[in-house]
Amino acid sequence: xxxxxxxxxxxxxxxxxxxxxxxxxxxxxxxxxxxxxxxxxxxxxxxxxxxxxxxxxxxxxxxxxxxxxxxxxxxxxxxxxxxxxxxxxxxxxxxxxxxxxxxxxxxxxxxxxxxxxxxxxxxxxxxxxxxxxxxxxxxxxxxxxxxxxxxxxxxxxxxxxxxxxxxxxxxxxxxxxxxxxxxxxxxxxxxxxxxxxxxxxxxxxxxxxxxxxxxxxxxxxxxxxxxxxxxxxxxxxxxxxxxxxxxxxxxxxxxxxxxxxxxxxxxxxxxxxxxxxxxxxxxxxxxxxxxxxxxxxxxxxxxxxxxxxxxxxxxxxxxxxxxxxxxxxxxxxxxxxxxx
Amino acid sequence: xxxxxxxxxxxxxxxxxxxxxxxxxxxxxxxxxxxxxxxxxxxxxxxxxxxxxxxxxxxxxxxxxxxxxxxxxxxxxxxxxxxxxxxxxxxxxxxxxxxxxxxxxxxxxxxxxxxxxxxxxxxxxxxxxxxxxxxxxxxxxxxxxxxxxxxxxxxxxxxxxxxxxxxxxxxxxxxxxxxxxxxxxxxxxxxxxxxxxxxxxxxxxxxxxxxxxxxxxxxxxxxxxxxxxxxxxxxxxxxxxxxxxxxxxxxxxxxxxxxxxxxxxxxxxxxxxxxxxxxxxxxxxxxxxxxxxxxxx
Numbered sequence: 046x047x048x049x050x051x052x053x054x055x056x057x058x059x060x061x062x063x064x065x066x067x068x069x070x071x072x073x074x075x076x077x078x079x080x081x082x083x084x085x086x087x088x089x090x091x092x093x094x095x096x097x098x099x100x101x102x103x104x105x106x107x108x109x110x111x112x113x114x115x116x117x118x119x120x121x122x123x124x125x126x127x128x129x130x131x132x133x134x135x136x137x138x139x140x141x142x143x144x145x146x147x148x149x150x151x152x153x154x155x156x157x158x159x160x161x162x163x164x165x166x167x168x169x170x171x172x173x174x175x176x177x178x179x180x181x182x183x184x185x186x187x188x189x190x191x192x193x194x195x196x197x198x199x200x201x202x203x204x205x206x207x208x209x210x211x212x213x214x215x216x217x218x219x220x221x222x223x224x225x226x227x228x229x230x231x232x233x234x235x236x237x238x239x240x241x242x243x244x245x246x247x248x249x250x251x252x253x254x255x256x257x258x259x260x261x262x263x264x265x266x267x268x269x270x271x272x273x274x275x276x277x278x279x280x281x282x283x284x285x286x287x288x289x290x291x292x293x294x295x296x297x298x299x300x301x302x303x304x305x306x307x308x309x310x311x312x313x314x315x316x317x318x319x320x321x322x323x324x325x326x327x328x329x330x331x332x333x334x335x336x337x338x339x340x341x342x343x344x345x346x347x348x349x350x351x352x353x354x355x356x357x358x359x360x361x362x363x364x365x366x367x368x369x370x371x372x373x374x375x376x377x378x379x380x381x382x383x384x385x
Numbered sequence: 386x387x388x389x390x391x392x393x394x395x396x397x398x399x400x401x402x403x404x405x406x407x408x409x410x411x412x413x414x415x416x417x418x419x420x421x422x423x424x425x426x427x428x429x430x431x432x433x434x435x436x437x438x439x440x441x442x443x444x445x446x447x448x449x450x451x452x453x454x455x456x457x458x459x460x461x462x463x464x465x466x467x468x469x470x471x472x473x474x475x476x477x478x479x480x481x482x483x484x485x486x487x488x489x490x491x492x493x494x495x496x497x498x499x500x501x502x503x504x505x506x507x508x509x510x511x512x513x514x515x516x517x518x519x520x521x522x523x524x525x526x527x528x529x530x531x532x533x534x535x536x537x538x539x540x541x542x543x544x545x546x547x548x549x550x551x552x553x554x555x556x557x558x559x560x561x562x563x564x565x566x567x568x569x570x571x572x573x574x575x576x577x578x579x580x581x582x583x584x585x586x587x588x589x590x591x592x593x594x595x596x597x598x599x600x601x602x603x604x605x606x607x608x609x610x611x612x613x614x615x616x617x618x619x620x621x622x623x624x625x626x627x628x629x630x631x632x633x634x635x636x637x638x639x640x641x642x643x644x645x646x647x648x649x650x651x652x653x654x655x656x657x658x659x660x661x662x663x664x665x666x667x668x669x670x671x672x673x674x675x676x677x678x679x680x681x682x
Contacts, residue, residue, distance in 0.1 A: 163642030367663030
């Protein structure tokens with residue numbers, strides 16, 4: 046039997062809606078399957094989710110495995126892992142892709158560990174290509190190139206899993222483009238009856254509250270972002286004020302989030318949102334690549350930093366060497382003047 | 386009822402604040418300029434374990450895998466209140482991906498003795514994968530609670546935990562033993578205690594004894610030092626491949642299913658940059674220019 050080259054995508058749903066990253070992965074899966082001459086399968090788990098299967102096909106799947114069971118109503122590690130592992134063993138997919146959401150990052154390592162296969166976290170790109178293992182002088186055709194920033198975002202690594210199947214990766218939400226639904230697409234839907242063991246129910250969800258995002262960084266025309274150089278709540282208020290009068294959003298580097306100045310919803314960079322606003326003001330941000338890769342495509346970038354050699358100045362259009370506590374009030378005043 | 390806890394920690398290069406000095410002119414990074422630190426969320430995991438001990442009793446064992454230098458984070462764990470620390474160090478462990486790492490940790494946890502709870506940080510700042518915790522849980526056959534923010538209750542063989550995500554939260558109940566990965570919002574890790582810092586000043590792995598002898602010439606021989614450390618429980622054990630029941634084919638670089646095909650340094654292209662003076666006039670001119678170009682307003 047020749048090895049299957051099929052690509053599986055884990056379809057994550059929240060209260061009966063398929064989340065965006067799963068649709069993004071279906072589109073990418075289709076692109077990769079075209080190269081491999083194989084199929085895209087969606088693995089859809091939940092309860093009372095039958096009607097979602099067609100949507101999975103419309104977004105790029107050739108086949109959908111639907112596992113509908115009351116025990117799968119809310120995501121839980123063990124029942125979901127059981128279903129995925131059983132189906133992987135039965136069908137032996139070539140590639141298995143999962144969105145790097147909290148649930149996806151909980152599930153993927155569990156499956157990879159059970160199967161002792163390689164897993165790459167938080168990929169920002171996926172490609173198909175060949176690989177030669179130098180030590181064994183062995184050549185591998187058509188592997189999945191799992192591309193991700195590493196080491197705090199300062200390097201971009203391409204990882205391969207030459208020997209183990211499926212080749213597994215989680216992919217960051219928002220970095221790939223979903224296809225619009227094509228209602229003429231046809232595919233197979235197969236219902237699967239799960240076989241649980243009592244140990245799969247060691248954990249019970251007592252309550253779950255999810256809320257809508259309150260920050261929309263992706264669509265903000267102007268972003269004023271705080272970094273580690275913003276030292277106090279007072280300085281942070283200046284950031285908020287400037288963002289407010291410019292009609293923009295507040296962004297943040299990881300350092301500002303780690304310092305507890307602002308919630309991680311505002312984070313921009315490798316771990317966080319990727320943005321391209323008309324104007325980006327980086328206040329007290331050193332410009333670790335972790336951050337820069339999430340904002341360097343902005344139309345205009347103003348960077349404020351006390352360190353004249355800070356890496357942020359390498360991506361900036363306007364360089365202001367100074368303290369945010371002094372420069373921000375000047376900016377606020379100048380913008381206010383203009384508005385008059 | 387008391388609970389035995391194991392905390393998995395990692396020493397990592399501090400990738401959070403990469404300043405101009407760390408970046409080379411070519412836009413690449415000088416790694417050796419980065420300090421090695423206790424992975425931040427592992428401190429949250431340790432704190433959570435210490436709080437369980439304070440409330441219910443039991444022991445906190447801290448385990449790390451790494452080079453000899455990783456003994457630094459174990460001393461740090463002792464200063465903060467850990468009861469027992471173990472260093473997993475062997476050339477054969479080196480170069481491990483998360484699969485090989487979690488296999489090695491699993492073998493070490495099984496050797497470390499009976500436990501009720503395993504704690505780890507949600508993720509390490511050098512790789513950001515968040516994989517090792519769940520991979521260890523799977524290999525031991527434990528349920529996992531990732532993104533753990535607080536322990537709401539712990540009674541007999543059952544734990545209730547609040548999980549925290551960017552956009553929500555979840556309350557879960559789980560049977561013990563289980564593994565938790567802890568987020569940074571969970572707690573504020575206690576600082577090292579001055580008293581413990583003195584008590585554990587000499588805590589060392591055997592490979593560090595020659596250095597200690599140089600620093601403390603009053604111990605005339607390594608034997609004398611060893612005896613002193615043993616009497617005071619200051620020996621940090623190193624576990625190697627030979628100390629574990631382990632399949633060597635699953636270790637280190639050769640036991641890692643993932644391979645790095647290539648690495649590209651991110652080189653930021655310098656843009657045309659205009660320096661603005663940090664004065665009222667300079668800023669005014671900047672805003673004028675942006676308004677003229679329809680960037681602002």
